[in-house]
Amino acid sequence: MSNYHIKHLEEYYQVYRKSVREPENFWEEVAEEHFMWRKKWDTVLSWDFSKPEVKWFEGAQLNITENCIDRHLATRGDKTAILFEPNNPKEASVSISYRELSERVNKFANVLKDHGIEKGDRVCIYLPMIPELAVSVLACARIGAIHSVVFAGFSSTALSTRINDSQCKMVITSDGSYRGAKTIDLKGIVDEALNDCPCVETVLVARRILSDINMKIGRDKWLQPLLDEASSVCAAEVMNAEDALFILYTSGSTGMPKGMVHTTAGYMVYTAYTFKNVFQYREDDIYWCTADIGWITGHSYIVYGPLANGATTVMFEGVPSYPDYGRFWEIVEKHKINQFYTAPTAIRALAKQGLEVVEKYDLSSLKTLGSVGEPINEEAWHWYNDNIGKKKSPIVDTWWQTETGGIMITPIPFVTPTKPTYATLPFIGIQPALMDENGYEIKGNQVDGRLCIKFPWPSMARTIWGNHQRYKDTYFSAFENKYFTGDGALRDEVGYYRITGRVDDVIIVSGHNLGTAPIEDAVNEHPAVAESAIVGFPHDIKGNALYGFVILKDTGESRDHTNLRKEINQIITEHIGPIAKLDKIQFTQGLPKTRSGKIMRRILRKIACNDTSNLGDTSTLLNPEIVQSIIDGAKDSK
Ligand code: 6R9
Numbered sequence: 127m128s129n130y131h132i133k134h135l136e137e138y139y140q141v142y143r144k145s146v147r148e149p150e151n152f153w154e155e156v157a158e159e160h161f162m163w164r165k166k167w168d169t170v171l172s173w174d175f176s177k178p179e180v181k182w183f184e185g186a187q188l189n190i191t192e193n194c195i196d197r198h199l200a201t202r203g204d205k206t207a208i209l210f211e212p213n214n215p216k217e218a219s220v221s222i223s224y225r226e227l228s229e230r231v232n233k234f235a236n237v238l239k240d241h242g243i244e245k246g247d248r249v250c251i252y253l254p255m256i257p258e259l260a261v262s263v264l265a266c267a268r269i270g271a272i273h274s275v276v277f278a279g280f281s282s283t284a285l286s287t288r289i290n291d292s293q294c295k296m297v298i299t300s301d302g303s304y305r306g307a308k309t310i311d312l313k314g315i316v317d318e319a320l321n322d323c324p325c326v327e328t329v330l331v332a333r334r335i336l337s338d339i340n341m342k343i344g345r346d347k348w349l350q351p352l353l354d355e356a357s358s359v360c361a362a363e364v365m366n367a368e369d370a371l372f373i374l375y376t377s378g379s380t381g382m383p384k385g386m387v388h389t390t391a392g393y394m395v396y397t398a399y400t401f402k403n404v405f406q407y408r409e410d411d412i413y414w415c416t417a418d419i420g421w422i423t424g425h426s427y428i429v430y431g432p433l434a435n436g437a438t439t440v441m442f443e444g445v446p447s448y449p450d451y452g453r454f455w456e457i458v459e460k461h462k463i464n465q466f467y468t469a470p471t472a473i474r475a476l477a478k479q480g481l482e483v484v485e486k487y488d489l490s491s492l493k494t495l496g497s498v499g500e501p502i503n504e505e506a507w508h509w510y511n512d513n514i515g516k517k518k519s520p521i522v523d524t525w526w527q528t529e530t531g532g533i534m535i536t537p538i539p540f541v542t543p544t545k546p547t548y549a550t551l552p553f554i555g556i557q558p559a560l561m562d563e564n565g566y567e568i569k570g571n572q573v574d575g576r577l578c579i580k581f582p583w584p585s586m587a588r589t590i591w592g593n594h595q596r597y598k599d600t601y602f603s604a605f606e607n608k609y610f611t612g613d614g615a616l617r618d619e620v621g622y623y624r625i626t627g628r629v630d631d632v633i634i635v636s637g638h639n640l641g642t643a644p645i646e647d648a649v650n651e652h653p654a655v656a657e658s659a660i661v662g663f664p665h666d667i668k669g670n671a672l673y674g675f676v677i678l679k680d681t682g683e684s685r686d687h688t689n690l691r692k693e694i695n696q697i698i699t700e701h702i703g704p705i706a707k708l709d710k711i712q713f714t715q716g717l718p719k720t721r722s723g724k725i726m727r728r729i730l731r732k733i734a735c736n737d738t739s740n741l742g743d744t745s746t747l748l749n750p751e752i753v754q755s756i757i758d759g760a761k762d763s764k
Pocket of ligand 1: 421422423497498499500501502523524525526527528529549611612613625627634637639
């Protein structure tokens with residue numbers, strides 16, 4: 127048990143040093159002591175970042191669901207595994223014990239098999255935050271099918287792109303979803319997406335909103351009757367350590383979303399180990415992460431990490447503002463939440479509401495507060511610390527990525543002294559490096575640079591589905607022999623890290639990663655648009671919002687800009703989803719370009735931020751005169 131649960135700072139440094147000096151011994155001990163293996167590994171780690179190729183626990187065999195479910199049955203069969211809190215507070219919450227979860231997962235797994243799903247097949251899951259989402263994820267893992275969860279806020283085009291990219295044979299969805307006061311026709315979105323997806327043979331439909339929907343004969347099936355008929359025993363498929371567990375798409379700075387592939391053993395070991403330490407989870411604690419399972423945070427820290435530790439994990443279907451802005455705090459009181467993990471964008475939105483909605487509730491159960499998804503600004507950090515944690519619950523500002531699979535830089539609560547806006551220290555086994563523009567590592571403290579990781583960790587993504595070259599180009603080519611995160615960071619005088627934000631063309635809006643290129647592609651679909659460039663600008667609640675510079679085709683006619691703005695945002699909603707809508711659109715005659723034809727986004731960013739005092743050298747531009755006209759036009763942006 128020695129290394130599993132870190133209790134004080136000295137121990138952190140001691141374990142950290144060991145994890146860096148002898149990474150293989152270190153991870154082997156963690157893997158030996160805390161998991162259930164069908165067969166142990168032959169080699170702990172083999173790696174080569176130049177290919178790149180990374181393998182952890184090669185030769186081992188296991189099934190992650192035996193670790194997340196079966197092994198708890200003897201001691202925790204009646205313990206709540208998943209606590210479901212519905213969108214509507216008047217609807218009763220549902221406790222699913224480990225025993226019930228086991229039954230539900232096994233039945234679901236048998237339904238998948240009955241529909242021809244085999245090990246290695248891809249299954250797309252497009253569900254709201256209802257228990258079926260967690261159950262279907264685990265059911266795929268049970269039989270070795272690779273799940274690809276697509277966040278149910280994505281549009282039909284975004285969904286079909288993802289389904290086709292990984293050639294999913296099946297889609298699991300619901301008749302609809304509740305989101306605050308709204309209901310959403312998820313099945314309608316799936317139907318539209320599937321017009322372009324010949325690879326999909328079956329659609330399983332969970333009942334949630336009891337709406338009247340179209341069922342395509344031969345393709346679409348109601349889930350419940352199939353589950354009712356299915357056996358609750360399904361032998362777990364024996365998986366190799368490096369077999370793919372899931373694909374999860376993340377936005378890139380260019381083109382198609384990247385299907386990040388996570389494999390089985392390393393992902394399990396790392397998410398379980400980080401969960402235990404970063405949240406200091408104790409046996410009877412109730413843990414709640416407010417993310418959606420459609421994102422990596424939900425995969426690692428709603429489903430796999432907590433369940434691998436036999437924890438009680440809350441799944442919340444709704445939104446923080448429904449029926450009012452006290453909902454999160456009401457749930458904390460109701461379920462006596464001990465660990466609460468959310469995003470800065472939610473904290474900022476809630477902080478705006480004043481304290482009346484907070485003070486109504488008893489938050490004394492809280493022990494640890496988490497933050498993830500984007501940098502947490504100082505004001506939000508203090509609001510969270512003062513009013514939610516009452517200065518007693520440490521804030522763990524956890525930096526990590528879809529690609530990293532698990533938390534990488536974070537305080538350990540009650541162990542690492544926190545500092546507002548700092549993610550603080552690398553987690554055990556993580557070796558960060560800050561790099562300068564010439565490719566050299568910047569040593570020492572009080573420095574800043576591009577954040578890389580120089581040694582493999584167990585839960586790193588192994589490739590991009592179907593495109594290993596892109597994996598190499600994106601993450602392993604900027605700096606030799608290092609994984610490049612795409613983020614900038616600084617290291618303070620004691621070695622604490624502060625993530626300063628993306629240094630590429632990914633913009634984080636309300637904690638969601640958005641690549642500028644796919645949004646520009648969508649905008650350019652509008653028949654009146656000739657060209658566009660999108661940049662981020664600071665926003666009170668969302669962290670960043672999107673600003674679009676749009677050149678219209680010259681037709682000689684004048685156009686109604688108000689309508690155009692609506693139409694452009696409508697196209698974005700259709701292609702990507704409402705999260706990518708532009709907050710401001712400025713119509714312009716041109717865009718600042720370099721002589722090689724690249725848009726100078728740096729200048730556009732400054733204009734969008736209304737910070738035009740120091741635009742730097744613009745003389746090398748192909749069209750320097752355009753800059754002033756864009757500055758002048760900025761006041762008319764809406
Ligand atoms: C887990 C997750 C990854 C990007 C990442 C960074 C930003 C995440 C952060 C943070 C500052 C934190 N990010 N956590 N920035 N402080 N604590 O969010 O994954 O959706 O892939 O986003 O989010 O820019 O590179 P993902």
